[in-house]
Amino acid sequence: MSFHAEKYDFIVVGAGSAGCVVASRLSENPFIKVLLIEAGSKDNNPWLHIPVGYFKTMHNPKTDWCFITEPDPGINNRQLQWPRGKVLGGSSALNGLLYIRGQREDYDRWSDLGNAGWSYDEVLPYFKKSEDQERGEDAYHGAGGPLKVSDLRLRRPIADMFIEAAKNSGIPYNNDCNGKDQEGVGFYQQTASNGLRCSTAKAFLKSAKSRTNLDIVTCSHATKVLIENQRAVGVEFEKNGERHRVFAEKEVILSCGAIGSPQILQLSGIGPKALLEKYDIPLVCDLPGVGENLQDHLQIRLVYKTSQRTLNDELNNIFKRMAVGLQYIFTQSGPLTLAASQVYVFTKSNEDEPRPDIQFHMQPLSADKPGDGVHPFSAFTSSVCQLRPYSRGRVRIVSSDPKVHPAIDSCYLSDQRDQQVAIDAIKVARRIANTSPLAEHIISEHVPGENYQTDEELLAAARKYSQTIYHPTSTCKMGKDATSVVDERLRVHGVKNLRIVDASIMPEITSGNTNAPTIMIGEKAVDMIIQDHFSPSAEDHAQKERTPQTQ
Template sequence: MNSTTYKQEAFDYIIVGAGSAGCVLANRLSEDPAAKVLLLEAGGADWNPWLHVPVGYFKTMHNPATDWCYLTDPDAGINGRRLQWPRGKVLGGSSSLNGLLYIRGQREDYDDWAAAGNAGWDYDSVLPYFKKSECQERGADPYHGTDGPLKVSDLRLRREIAERFIEAAKAAGIPENHDVNGADQEGVGYFQQTSYKGFRCSTAKAFLRPAVKRANLTVIKRAHCQRLLLEGQRVVGVEYRRGQRLERVRANLEVLLSSGAIGSPQILQCSGIGNPKHLEEVGVECLHELPGVGENLQDHLQIRLVFKTRCRTLNDEVRHPLRKLAVGAQYLMTRTGPLTLAASQVCVFTRSREGLDRPDIQFHMQPLSADKPAEGVHPFSAFTSSVCQLRPTSRGSIRITSPDPAVYPSIRPNYLSTEEDCRVAVDAIKVARRIAEQEPLASVITEEYVPGAKYQSDEELLEAARQHSQTIYHPAGTCKMGNDPLAVVDDQLRVHGLEGLRVVDASVMPVIVSGNTNAPTIMIAEKASDMIKEAHVHRARAS
């Protein structure tokens, strides 16, 4: 039988979600010894060894011990398929099981946020926060920092097929770029990753671990937020479940919702904050009308091309038991080799067609291939060339289907639902093939295995995109920042019309960034921490 208890101790800040943003907030806000901070995490501790081995995402994604294991609704844009959407359910959140890739996006992404009315979010204003979080292996420069806790490192794995891919991309007219997070994103080069000496560097390791010894920071694990507690137009606390017990705790200053692009809108809706019509349909009393909650969902959809080769790839190194043992021994002794592999080796940022003012597609090149990585690699030599549209125009939604927070929400990405997205998908496949036709890559390719040479016309290529695509796990935008009718938070990340509540995670992105979303999410939390501190310093002075 459920019982409800009330914690006698009140906290200044309650952070809901110990993920990529929540761990940053916990660290930065608890730097002030006078601030009492509570961090709630629905998952457990990051004890699983695979959470710390870079390639461990093969073991931790789709594992209910560490992953929420979300599943999208059937999506017409991808032929009615449902996609798995991994999200971290563990300290560090998705930074503990993502592909480790460190990409910031383009200057124009942030300048566009600011131009839309979000003051202080232009590139020149956010760059210091990227630098603040970063400990860059290559050293400091105008675009990079070395004093932050987040380790950013070069790959510890290089393979011939990746070198051939880079040279082929250059032969196709794409410039080489050794720092796609620097002055200009366009080009081809190796990814950097959030790792250090062969180990993953999650936000739990980088930000939370150094802070947990502080007396003013309390971390409660396996605490699943059920709803926010409102008194009039102010959020005063949180109700959460631990096992069979419901517990409530109050916030003196603010509740900070950092549960991600799925979790944050779900919690708001379960708390009666959202679209009145939608809430009424699922039996939730609307306490605060905010129709944009859960809308504006965006994600990067990657189209997978697999090419068989006559030269060795990682498929040959890891598919036999004895070779797997050798790979494991190499990692244990030297922290090098295939177990240090990030989700991809080579990145390309380029234009899908002439006439565009900046790159609109991104490649993730992997020196291996698989139908489903957890099931093992293909029994032949091959590499994967995945390409995605950086700024999709399709928009989806996250909507609860029950008042019960334990029931997963409806996830509707609406992939390839606009003419522009369909056009870019077709053009992106053509660019991928153009790279594969260049030397020194073309001479080692024996076959386009996926989608296959039978797909030639634009109609056929679009069908290939619908059938051979997967998420890159970048949901964003469902609590968008702005001042339009669908905006959920303002440029200080305060929820419109409510006091004592901010959202701090990837859900606040008005438009998804042009690249991987983990580094931008950490930046958002760094900036939010300063805004929160400044707001309450001013309040203390005023009183």
């Protein structure tokens, strides 16, 4: 993988969930020359292709950026590890594989905020375009696309009991939370096929790598966007200790995620004026919203000891783990095909909510954190997160050195409304656990513990035991207000030929796991890029001058 020219039509920075989509789709046209730049390595590590491999690739500096948040008062000044993929496929190569799109209302809300073209009915075709749904094509799903979406290959009795308990507690059964309605309980689907992970590198790049009009460079750390006269003209990156410059005739496209994209913008002189002046970075465009509006799903993990055997019993010694490995090698089935969770619940934290505002990830195992060994007793995990938090954080550079990680202020539970949802969410989790047929198999609540009872105590438990669920978004949000960074066509305000295509453009986080929506953003962005440059109306689009927002 290398670059063979100094000039391309398009330069895509970041080969993650969206970047792989953009590079692959653009290069389908043999007359469009594309360069894809990735800071991480090729996806050769076998753990990147085994579904449960995220236990080995998260927090591994060879595949993970290994970001750490600043001390957060909302969670007792704890600092959380924020894994982000640093490899071909980005975070889609080390995530939990769960395929969740969010709710119709999420996208209609984006449209209502002034982002034309982003309503649910307008984005649904792009979800379907990517998808190769194991269950077949219907009004909500696609078949024949590059992204494999399949049912789980692992079932355990404790998961079935959890589903029955949820139903008996008043939550409806829903076999397809990505269909007409999200609300309900059921088994997750995953981005996998035949026991192997389907990252965007595998889905979109594998067939594109041989194209002569697509160059892919790995282990190449982008340092800044090159800008002349308010126009992006190229990218500077470092590879093997040497700085290189490459140029784009049409556009530079940042797909570096909710942490990387605002960092590169700020390093390039696009961001809050006072911040850039602090680090002696020449100002290109004063955009106060760059790095602001950070949102994430904060999960509260409840662990229950059970009399029913769980995956803990299958993984708690070396001989059992060897048997699990052999099962996978010979049948591509068993615990190594496990996605991050088995059972979903989308429900309301209280009856006054108009639509589901909390999500459960139920796992038939338990551990102190991902990557740690399972507990030495039978147990399951019932994690619950708020789908649409009100709290907002930020990402800001702390140095002009591109290799210094930015400061991530997560600001969890800083809004009182989020605190109440956390309290109510624990109550819903306990309601399910105390319902038959699950209740009969529960010995005790191991985490947080039955000593947490009052609302004040439950909030204290949320602050102590909560963890990120790895869904940072919205730091370069799409919109028209003074804090937005890109317009509805994902073009950066005030800088021509510069577009952002990743989860950072979400004006508000989606109601669920963010990988599928990010892939959709990539698919939709490609159509807009082609329209802007190659359609009969491209000249009209080009004549629409965009100027920096005045503050």
